[in-house]
Amino acid sequence: MSQAKQTAQKVDYNGSDNLAMMSFAKNYNGSLYEWVKQGTTASTLILDFGAGNGEYANRFPANAVDTVEIDPELLPLIKQPVYTDLSQLSHQYDMVYTINVLEHIEYHQAIVNDLFNKIKPGGTIKVFVPARMEIFSRMDEHVGHYRRYDKRMVSELLKSSGFQVTDCRYYDFAGYFISLLYKWLGKDGRITKDSVIFYDRIIFPISRVFDQLTSGKIIGKNVLAEAIRPR
Template sequence: MVANRNFYEPLWRDARLVEPERFNTWPLVSQLLTKATCHLEVAPGLRPRLPVDGTAFVDISMHALTKLAVGSGRPVMASIGRLPFADETFDLLCALDIIEHVDDDQRAMAELARVATIGATLLLSTPLHPEMWTPFDDFVGHRRRYEPKQIQALLHHHGFIIERSAVFGMKPRSSLLLDLGMWFLQHRRERAMKWYNRVMPYTMRLQKSLQLHEGLINTDEVGEVLLVCKRVSPGSTPS
């Protein structure tokens, strides 16, 4: 967690909050909100996908939490491994690009299951295929990339089934852009963040619409996946 905080706290210090309506997840989220009454998003930084107003947010970055509070969110300083909420509190949960960062993913998933109501929806994304590991994974503090069967087993063990899924994330055509971005964040952070804040609104237009499919998609050569999961009673979880 210390390594993650050391990376993301300076990042969010100079970044701006991006409204969830600007992401390609918003049509899906809008649909889910019609039936959800209590929402939690874990580790959104300044890129929340659930509506800021009325959503409980957990993060380890004080800079992110402060800016989410200004936007009428309900921010709490905590980690995914110890969520400060009662059992079966939330019927819509979001944990994008987080499970691959934690040392103990079993505990993290157990906490998500604990605070979810039976029938709750969990939006979860994670990178796939260890053989796709790049220096960028190290740079942003990833602990692992999952094999598809591993993430399925982790979810099933904690009472979640995958209802729908889609290819996720924006993959650059060349690694040169990522390499350049990493260098600037390491050596010219202030300049990098000014550039990022200026360019971010335009890059949002490059997002492709989510192509959701029933169950788990064919993940061959898929670098990152978005999973729409349902919390079920342990007895009804597939083996």
């Protein structure tokens, strides 16, 4: 049994309700998709690790992305080739992306090591994870997070697997303060359609302006990183 499969079995994800609500975050999801697809062409071999409900993979043309997902309830929602374990994939990819996944995995270094081996020399990994342990709240507990990250932690995680980090920055400046407020208010960990739509349409566009002004160096609700497997 592969280390990836052993790790996957430790994931106890019960945040499908929040995942469904996030489908209403059109600006947020669109922004992340633009980041994911940047630099890809029709011939790029792509893997989505932890595809969830297919929010990003399904935006690519049919059969353009392989996906890995372990939740049987989510598998029917993915419109791309889907696998339940990395060991089922026999070839390497030009680009692997993983969005809001590593925080659900207890032994995340082992998974990043496995992803390194699934990427061609010169290929790219794109990682997106929640940021800053000081805003760890009931929401994190509700969806099964082991941790939140900072830039240094993500960089060291990637470098320890052999990657060369080319970009690592915070994302969603305003989201940090909204999340801090959410924690202070003692919310139960769930989000609503109305709150997602309000944040996505009103707050998030402003947040992205601050991301650009600060170059992601100060703070944010997430960490976004890119790295290359050396040739």
